[in-house]
Amino acid sequence: MVILKGDERLDYLLAEDLRIIQSPSVFSFSLDAVLLAKFVRVPVHRGSLVDLCSGNGVIPLLLSTRTKGHITGIEIQQRLYDMAVRSFEYNALTDQLAMIHGDIREIPKEIGFSKYDVVTCNPPYFPTPSEEEINKNEHLAIARHEIMCTLEDAVRVSSQLLKQGGKAAFVHRPGRLLDILSLMRKYRLEPKRLQFVYPKEGKEANTILVEGIKDGNPDLKILPPLFVYNKNNEYTQEVSRILYGEK
Template identity: 55%
Template sequence: MADSKATNTEEQAKDVLLSGERLDHLLTRDLQIIQSPEVFSFSLDAVLLARFAGVPPKGRILDLCTGNGVIPLLLSTRTEARIEAVEIQPRLADMARRSVALNGLSDKITIHEDDLRSWVPQHSGTEGIFDAVTVNPPYLPMHSGEHKGNPHLAMARHELGCTLEDVVAACSKAVRAGGRVSMVHRPTRLADIIVGMRRYRLEPKRIRFVHPKPAAEANMVLIEGTKYGKPEVRMLPPLIVYEDSGSYTQELLDVFYGRKAELTDTKLQSDEEGRA
């Protein structure tokens, strides 16, 4: 049955793939995603954020800077909530929509082509309407490095379309009181993230550093805050990507193959909810 489903999906993909695009497997729930090295391909940070983020079993979730929609696709395996996503680049938003349709998830995931700095969700009032918000924003400040080459990759990597403050402000505006905002970023920006979150009434609650190997310096940080939460942040155990031998750690393998739906300890998460 699984082989038949995969074959049917691959046949459908022939009609939706554009020049330079390919179809990749997400290794969980038979999900597939349209990618293009010329435009955008997701990386480990997006997968880890989708498994780290605290999400409700039902309700509404928003993903900002969605790229080709990998985070909404992965989140759909963890919750029955409605998921909306915002992407400023037309080509990426189009890829995300086609991937959502290809996986039969158009009734659960909606992709908006818009600017997170001005986008306003339907039926929103003065307070946010989303129970959870996720975001994998551009990591590099606009003035850092060279970004005159591929415009798609430049915007995904550098703060050309939005700054870190723009991102945090949009997250705070979108999430309801008591809701969660989860982000993946570079550890070098952690101080800026924490200051920004508190400025926009998002109290940092959970932080987990990601290390390529046990003795290596962290190269990613996962952080989650609660809207109007009480001050108390917990440092989770470090997440190690590779063993010293070069093979993936068991936790990463469990995430990749869908054997583990989330990275966090469920008891710790329950304790946090009681303290929010």
């Protein structure tokens, strides 16, 4: 039994056989979050993981099928936090998954420095525009723009949370590639794996996935490209497996 509020609905995460509460009036999860949850390397049997800018908790839900470790999501928006908590309860995952309603910039002081094995983050992608340009929907504005946290905040906090040798993984836009790699090195997160995601063959990349290791040795590997759609504008086999599971 799940209590839905207002315009909320209960959607499927098909590959994982889970359900998630979503709402059209707040920022719903995108393919980027699903790709990040699939991309990051996680300990299988144990470990402590943190998901920053967690939204409605989609990444912790997805990761729960890949690891038995404990996963904590951090979300500053009360409504999204509440949706995530109820999704975790509906899927009977409250022993493994938890949410904290808070500002990621303050979270290391609350949950501890240098304690975690993995940190994931799907941060706001865009600099804060002028008041005239910003989305009038506060939920969408905060999710899309660097109002409550910047890319540097996300990278710095990830490093503060991680143990030496811990992994941080981010999803972002290719236009910020140099920024994110520079910031990772600034905060001792050595970039180790990078993947470009393309809408289809012949198009420019529109997403990057990058993973670093705290105090790791320099050795960046560029993974094979990931194409989302084929020439028939259908999901490629690889993306279809990620979204819907093996058929």
